[in-house]
Amino acid sequence: MNPFVRTPTVSRRALLGGAVALSTAALTGCGGRSGAPAPGPGSPRRGGRLRAAFAGGGANETLDPHLANLFNEASRAKAVFDKLADYGGDVSIVPRLASGWEPNADLTRWRVTLREATFHDGSPVRARDVLYSYARIADPKRAFRARASLALIDLPASRAVTDRQVEFALVRPYAEFPNLLATFGAYVVPEGSENFDRPIGSGPFRFDSFQPGRSLLLSRYDDHWDGTPYLDELEYLTANEESARINALLGGQVEYAHDVTPTTARTYERDDRVRVTRMPNSTMQGFTMKVDRPPFDNRDLREAMFLLTDRQQLVDTVLSGAGQIGNDLYGKGYQYYADDIPQRTPDLDRARFLIDRAGARGLTVKLDTAAVASGFVEAASTFAEQASTVGLTVVPTTGNKDTYWKDILDGGVLACYRSGAMPIETHISQRLLTNSTTNATGWARPDFDARYVRAISSADEGTRRQAYGQMQRMLHAEGGFLIWGFADFLVASAPRVGGVAADAPANTLDWARFDKVWLG
Amino acid sequence: MSLPRYATGRLLLGLGQVVGVATLVFVLTEALPGDAAVVIAGDQPDPERIAAVRTALELDRPAWQRYLDWLADLLRGDLGVSLVSGRPVADVLTANAGPTVLLAVLTLLLLVPLAVGVGMLAARREGGRLDRALSATVVGLYAIPEFALAVLLVALFGVHLGWFPPTAVGTGGNLLAQPAVLVLPLVVLLARPVCSLSRLTRAGMIEAAGSAYVAHARRLGVPGHRLWLGHALPNALAPVVQQLARTTDWLLGGVIVVEAVFVVPGLGTALVDAVTARDVPTIQGLCVLVAVVTVTVNLAADLVAFRLAPAAPVAR
Numbered sequence: 075m076n077p078f079v080r081t082p083t084v085s086r087r088a089l090l091g092g093a094v095a096l097s098t099a100a101l102t103g104c105g106g107r108s109g110a111p112a113p114g115p116g117s118p119r120r121g122g123r124l125r126a127a128f129a130g131g132g133a134n135e136t137l138d139p140h141l142a143n144l145f146n147e148a149s150r151a152k153a154v155f156d157k158l159a160d161y162g163g164d165v166s167i168v169p170r171l172a173s174g175w176e177p178n179a180d181l182t183r184w185r186v187t188l189r190e191a192t193f194h195d196g197s198p199v200r201a202r203d204v205l206y207s208y209a210r211i212a213d214p215k216r217a218f219r220a221r222a223s224l225a226l227i228d229l230p231a232s233r234a235v236t237d238r239q240v241e242f243a244l245v246r247p248y249a250e251f252p253n254l255l256a257t258f259g260a261y262v263v264p265e266g267s268e269n270f271d272r273p274i275g276s277g278p279f280r281f282d283s284f285q286p287g288r289s290l291l292l293s294r295y296d297d298h299w300d301g302t303p304y305l306d307e308l309e310y311l312t313a314n315e316e317s318a319r320i321n322a323l324l325g326g327q328v329e330y331a332h333d334v335t336p337t338t339a340r341t342y343e344r345d346d347r348v349r350v351t352r353m354p355n356s357t358m359q360g361f362t363m364k365v366d367r368p369p370f371d372n373r374d375l376r377e378a379m380f381l382l383t384d385r386q387q388l389v390d391t392v393l394s395g396a397g398q399i400g401n402d403l404y405g406k407g408y409q410y411y412a413d414d415i416p417q418r419t420p421d422l423d424r425a426r427f428l429i430d431r432a433g434a435r436g437l438t439v440k441l442d443t444a445a446v447a448s449g450f451v452e453a454a455s456t457f458a459e460q461a462s463t464v465g466l467t468v469v470p471t472t473g474n475k476d477t478y479w480k481d482i483l484d485g486g487v488l489a490c491y492r493s494g495a496m497p498i499e500t501h502i503s504q505r506l507l508t509n510s511t512t513n514a515t516g517w518a519r520p521d522f523d524a525r526y527v528r529a530i531s532s533a534d535e536g537t538r539r540q541a542y543g544q545m546q547r548m549l550h551a552e553g554g555f556l557i558w559g560f561a562d563f564l565v566a567s568a569p570r571v572g573g574v575a576a577d578a579p580a581n582t583l584d585w586a587r588f589d590k591v592w593l594g
Numbered sequence: 595m596s597l598p599r600y601a602t603g604r605l606l607l608g609l610g611q612v613v614g615v616a617t618l619v620f621v622l623t624e625a626l627p628g629d630a631a632v633v634i635a636g637d638q639p640d641p642e643r644i645a646a647v648r649t650a651l652e653l654d655r656p657a658w659q660r661y662l663d664w665l666a667d668l669l670r671g672d673l674g675v676s677l678v679s680g681r682p683v684a685d686v687l688t689a690n691a692g693p694t695v696l697l698a699v700l701t702l703l704l705l706v707p708l709a710v711g712v713g714m715l716a717a718r719r720e721g722g723r724l725d726r727a728l729s730a731t732v733v734g735l736y737a738i739p740e741f742a743l744a745v746l747l748v749a750l751f752g753v754h755l756g757w758f759p760p761t762a763v764g765t766g767g768n769l770l771a772q773p774a775v776l777v778l779p780l781v782v783l784l785a786r787p788v789c790s791l792s793r794l795t796r797a798g799m800i801e802a803a804g805s806a807y808v809a810h811a812r813r814l815g816v817p818g819h820r821l822w823l824g825h826a827l828p829n830a831l832a833p834v835v836q837q838l839a840r841t842t843d844w845l846l847g848g849v850i851v852v853e854a855v856f857v858v859p860g861l862g863t864a865l866v867d868a869v870t871a872r873d874v875p876t877i878q879g880l881c882v883l884v885a886v887v888t889v890t891v892n893l894a895a896d897l898v899a900f901r902l903a904p905a906a907p908v909a910r
Contacts, residue, residue, distance in 0.1 A: 134679035321760035479635070
């Protein structure tokens with residue numbers, strides 16, 4: 075569910091960007107500006123316009139929050155609209171427009187109470203608006219991203235109890251129902267909304283003007299239920315190249331540059347025009363092994379792959395050190411993460427032994443990769459080198475980046491993979507159950523599915539935690555995800571910008587959020 | 595051959611060329627792996643969702659049907675709607691044409707006097723120190739690829755010295771509101787054409803100056819400046835005009851790099867975005883626009899050259 079499918083990656087333009095960064099680095103290196111430290115943001119204060127540079131979707135961008143996909147669309151959606159709930163810093167669920175929720179005894183009906191909130195036109199946010207929004211997302215004739223996640227809700231059987239209370243009927247018991255309310259793209263729009271040329275939401279900023287692919291100007295909404303934003307105005311500007319974003323920041327054309335590379339962060343470490351905020355545990359980095367076909371249907375070979383991987387080297391080279399090593403489990407730092415499982419360390423002797431036992435010595439394996447996410451191609455070649463030390467020939471094969479995710483879903487045996495933040499339960503339900511729609515490892519275990527059903531059917535958090543722990547133990551021992559690291563997400567801002575949250579993995583509430591940001 | 599007859603023949607040929615380009619672009623876009631539905635689905639390639647997008651975008655219809663519909667619409671002047679946003683393609687083109695046209699026109703306005711001036715100056719001082727200095731400079735500039743030059747200029751004058759804005763971010767496409775943002779892109783766009791055009795002017799002038807008719811005019815006592823401007827220059831300019839037409843093509847299609855580095859929301863940016871999103875109608879619309887401009891500009895250039903030097907061979 076990492077939403078950012080069209081993230082520009084190592085395109086020709088990005089390559090040019092790299093050249094800019096290099097030459098800029100060379101120039102700033104000889105006599106940069108690092109005199110007296112610039113004044114910081116100070117304590118929160120009101121006023122001003124923050125200009126934020128994001129990569130964009132070109133002239134075809136829309137402000138329909140249910141179509142949000144890119145970083146800038148995700149950020150704009152949360153500025154103008156609200157969800158019922160969202161992800162906190164540990165990807166647990168925090169209430170937003172919903173003030174609370176109560177299930178019935180068998181977890182098939184949930185009553186959600188709405189806060190007292192108003193849309194930008196002054197009308198109250200009502201239960202009917204929520205039901206309309208969810209029905210719009212779930213419309214089978216359309217292909218909104220959040221549709222699959224909301225499939226558990228039986229909308230015809232759901233109803234507005236009062237204006238501020240919704241009763242959701244589910245198609246089966248589901249203890250993690252709040253996860254649905256926080257689903258990426260599940261924004262609440264006023265009943266009947268179809269045209270988003272001048273969007274009306276309940277979020278902290280209201281619409282002012284929009285030029286698709288160029289800029290979006292928003293102004294603060296004084297009556298936002300979560301408090302009035304500090305900024306008077308927020309302007310989203312589009313700069314697809316990372317180098318252009320950082321140059322615009324250095325040239326004083328913007329105050330905030332979203333998504334910068336570790337190289338840029340290092341280049342401007344001592345430059346007092348730039349502050350870099352690191353958001354750890356943002357992007358899971360790994361490889362998928364297809365466990366349903368040779369050669370990785372052999373458990374010994376999978377374990378050998380786990381043991382031959384030098385995770386620290388991958389983090390140091392592929393992520394330029396801006397990240398942490400992984401333990402072949404998704405969701406480091408997130409709620410329900412099994413951090414009691416010891417960290418795997420390289421053990422080449424045992425890896426060789428297991429390869430021999432699997433009869434795989436001298437085996438040649440194709441590793442699918444593409445320039446679809448930063449570091450994929452580098453990760454593939456680094457891993458190939460590591461594999462060669464234990465007698466495996468891994469051949470990195472670069473595919474088409476535009477169709478990569480579809481290509482590796484069904485084809486190949488070994489592929490580069492990454493994912494943004496989502497609850498561990500969502501990761502499991504979307505990718506690791508027999509009937510999951512994006513099961514890229516071919517992991518299909520009836521006992522695993524049964525544990526999942528047990529977990530989500532239990533109202534007791536302890537029981538769920540235990541079940542998630544057992545599932546993670548299975549995956550750690552013999553799963554198809556080789557998860558070697560978690561990348562930091564980096565944003566750069568001018569020194570006078572305050573309130574940029576660091577404890578906010580990409581996709582969570584505080585990431586790319588501006589209503590708590592101020593200009594000092 | 596008379597001028598009108600020549601013009602009519604070339605116009606018909608041009609129409610054929612535009613349709614040919616549109617067809618070729620359609621075939622090539624269809625040949626790209628994956629379609630808009632797969633690209634939109636991205637890292638969430640839920641097969642059901644891909645199928646739904648495909649149906650919604652009518653991508654499940656055969657390619658030839660979509661092509662014929664598109665062509666029929668085109669004849670009515672309708673470029674269709676974007677697959678991604680559902681907005682009319684014509685709107686996308688209009689919205690993005692402004693910055694590109696502005697850059698192209700300003701470049702041409704500066705280019706012609708600059709290049710012809712440099713070329714004439716060099717020809718007047720053929721073999722002299724000025725000639726060698728000018729030639730060395732323009733050839734040197736020509737040798738730097740435009741992206742490298744752009745990157746260097748941004749790093750030096752935009753970021754390090756802070757003389758000019760490093761990007762056009764925040765201008766909203768209205769570049770004239772902040773004319774300073776135009777300086778660096780214009781320098782990059784001028785660097786290469788100045789060389790080719792001034793070299794052509796120089797060679798043409800030297801050749802014309804040594805020709806029999808100029809020698810004859812000189813014997814008749816035509817004064818020096820009239821000899822150069824009235825007799826030598828028109829003949830020297832015929833190849834220059836045709837090169838200028840090629841430069842115009844390059845400006846409209848090839849500013850992609852400049853637009854990307856300086857974040858100018860023009861046609862080049864729109865094309866890159868459309869190709870990334872497999873937005874076939876938008877790609878088609880842009881290509882038709884570029885084809886029409888190319889054919890028109892080249893036709894105009896050939897007509898001018900035909901008029902300037904009727905004896906010289908021109909494209910039929």
